[in-house]
Amino acid sequence: MSVVAAAPSESAEPPATSPARRGSLAWRPxxxxxxxxxxxxxxxxxxxxxxxxxxxxxxNLGDQAFFEWVLGYGVYTLGHGADPFYTWMLNAPVGVNLAANTSITVYSTLFSPLTFLAxxxxxxxxxxxxxxxxxxxxxxxxxxxxxxxxxxxxxxxxxxxxxxxxxxxxxxxxxxxxxxxxxxxxxxxxxxxxxxxxxxxxxxxxxxxxxxxxxxxxxxxxxxxxxxxxxxxxxxxxxxxxxxxxxxxxxxxxxxxxxxxxxxxxxxxxxxxxxxxxxxxxxxxxxxxxxxxxxxxxxxxxxxxxxxxxxxxxxxxxxxxxxxxxxxxxxxxxxxxxxxxxxxxxxxxxxxxxxxxxxxxxxxxxxxxxxxxxxxxxxxxxxxxxxxxxxxxxxxxxxxxxxxxxxxxxxxxxxxxxxxxxxxxxxxxxxxxxxxxxxxxxxxxxIPMPVRTSLRSPEPAFIADGIWRDYVSDNGVMTALPFATTDTADGQRWQAYTMARAGKQFRIPGGYFLGPGGPDGVGQIGASPRNTDWLFFQAAYYGTLVAVDDFDRLRARQDFAYWGVEAVFLPDEITGSHTGLFRSAVETTARDLLGEPQRVGGVLLWRIRPGVDPVDRNSSG
Known part of the structure; x- marks a missing residue:
């Protein structure tokens, strides 16, 4: 910042406050x-x-979820010695440049004790x-x-x-x-x-x-x-x-x-x-x-x-x-x-x-x-x-x-x-x-009115009680359905809450962040969608149901391998950042694509094993 500092001219008018008051502010008034x-x-x-x-x-549930994620990452950073300006927890397997995002590093560090406790x-x-x-x-x-x-x-x-x-x-x-x-x-x-x-x-x-x-x-x-x-x-x-x-x-x-x-x-x-x-x-x-x-x-x-x-x-x-x-x-x-x-x-x-x-x-x-x-x-x-x-x-x-x-x-x-x-x-x-x-x-x-608030989907016991730890390796990749985006931010919230509790963690594909990939080399919001996460987004945001075929299952197998996904789960309630979501369409799409799920901790869970067709795998329980 290159400026020449100057105050309103005090040679032209009497100072607004006395020299004694200027030297030390009396805080009581x-x-x-x-x-x-x-x-x-x-x-x-x-x-x-x-x-x-x-x-x-x-x-604006999306931005709230992002900042909650940043605050959770502050606890993770201190507990794991992670880089505060680059994270591998989002956008697996690529990661996210947090320095190019609004990562409020001072806040996330300074308030990390409160985040851990509350x-x-x-x-x-x-x-x-x-x-x-x-x-x-x-x-x-x-x-x-x-x-x-x-x-x-x-x-x-x-x-x-x-x-x-x-x-x-x-x-x-x-x-x-x-x-x-x-x-x-x-x-x-x-x-x-x-x-x-x-x-x-x-x-x-x-x-x-x-x-x-x-x-x-x-x-x-x-x-x-x-x-x-x-x-x-x-x-x-x-x-x-x-x-x-x-x-x-x-x-x-x-x-x-x-x-x-x-x-x-x-x-x-x-x-x-x-x-x-x-x-x-x-x-x-x-x-x-x-x-x-x-x-x-x-x-x-x-x-x-x-x-x-x-x-x-x-x-x-x-x-x-x-x-x-x-x-x-x-x-x-x-x-x-x-x-x-x-x-x-x-x-x-x-x-x-x-x-x-x-x-x-x-x-x-x-x-x-x-x-x-x-x-x-x-x-x-x-x-x-x-x-x-x-x-x-x-x-x-x-x-x-x-x-x-x-x-x-x-x-x-x-x-x-x-x-x-x-x-x-x-x-x-x-x-x-x-x-x-x-x-x-x-x-x-x-005169301002209070900002509007509404109920959002509660944290499922699968996350809150740490049940997820039985299904994902340490720093393994897991995703909620639909995948985390600016419009469907629940999955990013769930990860934020686990990071705030310290201990074993999981990474997620996608997420709400700013990154490369836009036209002419400019930034874009989130990761470029692949076939599988796009299927789930369409189902959640628009209620779109597509006829899932073997090609979609092949692409899902390839996409899961790219992300390294070990488990996929769908809570009983999901919340959109700006509009309601079609949970039933997400569940139908997931069953068609991945087969029958397990019921555990208030979520439907699909476990993913590399190289195994999702339907064949899950149909065997």
Whole structure:
């Protein structure tokens, strides 16, 4: 990250806080804000807390299963000395490059004791809750430290930044994108780089933070660096703050050199694995044009909000997890009013800050619209700046819609600045009431609702009681039916739970991950299907029954040999990530292809022996 750090000009305006307060934060006044943030985060995730083991996110069971798998793999990594950035447990016999996936290594390691004791399900909801709470609280502290003097204003802005519609929508399964606390913590230390006499220490600390941020949310860290770069460039070129930026530049550049060395040492291996390791890839398995913001989304309301509950939600997002803007007309108008109102009353230094913030918001809003302009689902065919960026390194792995999260943070900062200014003035009662009503109209409809949850298939006794160990060798390959994919993730969950319990383990073919194999060498979601797993997927997802013949049985024998599969099982209940599954069709297909199963531990089990036709083998019991 190469930026010249600078804070809002304090030579132009009095500092927001006293020097004594800047030197050591008095924590007692901040505790109520921390409690509020934690209570709000618990409220948003409450549906999972009621029954973590059996309830899942209605909108995104696939990503929840993936992160539960990563958390289980954290226990496996520590217990077996496994590589945290490459695994053989998924996608047998090839494995998966975890450095090229969202493997949240710091979280999976730090929370491994909880995962071992309580299971990945509990750890998942714990991290999700703490992410949201820490994001709101960290932004509050950042605003209180650098931009506003009034605690109420900082609380308002911090909570909006932490619980903006986009971050609440990402609470549907994304432990990376809900880690919004990374941005204010990194920015805090970027601004500290300019302090005289401590450039070495601050550079080392920032390097540590960059390494942590990369391991949790690399895409978010990239957006943070990009936004910081735009802000600093505009701020440094502004006439009122140009001299201040020039004076701080030598210290900042020296500190950034230390940061680069520190982060480079810590990230040398994961960066190598990410960009040049085995089974890496370019791009992602997601269509950037699809995962882009509709212009109309900025003036609509999110579905998981009071406005959405009242029937004012919108369907302009790619899915419920990617409602990254959705601010509504009143808030968008208020944001513009805030810039104008503050600009007219600001000293030159603060105007530099407002200009830089506004530039960041406009640039990221336009980039969030993706490669082509879309307005209320109408494809205009008009090419946008992202079209020129989409194939560049880092941009090719990003989804443009998520750039709107930066816009949300800018709006939160503007709300804090506006509230701080209003609360510092002696306003007439009517004027104060009018401003209160304006804030209420803009923000009350956006109060979040808890994320939706629903029951998912319970862990079968075959897995929970360790019965599977009698049918598979240590590190042997076993699969649930249907095979694990983003849409049929149960099999990946079962493996995650066994890894969290340590001891003997099994590997699975396929799985939900990003890997090579897409068109033109780009990434794709999961493994390329073979005949056998495709038969089961069609049966589960579409209810398709095919007339299984000897060719299918031959291909099954070949596929099982390729994967090294020793056993196949079908639980009594199976859950789809986004839709119901046809279990009866899966069972019919399995019986036609593999013969009669054994009944054990709440599952139907087929044992596989290399070179033996499945039907002949199982018909003999």
């Amino acid at each position: 901040h505790l109520p804000v921390a409690v509020i943030a934690l209570a709000l985060a618990t409220y948003v995730t409450s549906g999972l807390w009621f029954d973590p083991a059996n309830r899942g996110l209605t909108e 299971g990945p399900q509990v750890t998942f909801v714990t991290i999700l809750t703490l992410n949201l709470a820490a994001s709101g609280f960290a932004w509050y502290l950042f605003l209180r430290r650098y931009l506003v003097g009034n605690q109420t204003a900082a609380t308002l802005g911090g909570l909006f930044c932490g619980f903006a519609p986009g971050f609440v929508s990402h609470a549907n399964g994304h432990l990376n994108w809900t880690a919004g606390w990374i941005a204010p913590v990194v920015l805090w230390w970027v601004l500290k780089l300019r302090e005289p006499g401590k450039w070495l220490l601050h550079g080392v600390v920032l390097g540590l933070l960059v390494a942590v941020g990369f391991s949790i949310a690399a895409e978010g860290l990239f957006f943070t660096a990009l936004a910081c770069g735009v802000f600093v460039l505009v701020w440094s070129l502004a006439p009122a703050t140009r001299a201040e930026a020039r004076a701080a530049a030598p210290r900042v550049l020296a500190a950034l050199g230390v940061t680069a060395v520190q982060a480079g040492l810590l990230l040398a291996y994961p960066l190598y694995m990410h960009f040049a390791g085995p089974h890496t890839f370019t791009g992602t398995g997601f269509n950037q044009a699809h995962y882009a913001e509709d212009v109309g989304a900025y003036v609509e309301y999110p579905n998981r909000s009071l406005a959405g509950y009242a029937g004012l939600g919108s369907k302009l997002a790619p899915n419920a997890t990617e409602e990254t803007s959705y601010f509504g007309v009143p808030l968008m108008v208020l944001a513009v009013v805030a810039v104008v109102f503050l600009w007219r009353r600001a000293a030159p230094g603060r105007r530099s800050t407002l200009a830089a913030l506004s530039t960041v918001a406009v640039i990221f809003m336009v980039l969030s619209w993706g490669p082509q302009l879309r307005i209320f689902k109408t494809e205009t065919g008009f090419k946008l700046p992202y079209e020129a960026l989409r194939d560049l390194p880092l941009f090719d792995s990003a989804l443009p819609a998520r750039l709107a999260l930066v816009v949300a943070v800018v709006i939160g900062i503007l709300l804090a600045l506006l509230a701080d200014r209003l609360l510092s003035e002696s306003l007439p009662v009517r004027t104060g009431a009018l401003w209160t009503a304006v804030f209420a109209v803009a923000l009350v409809p956006l």
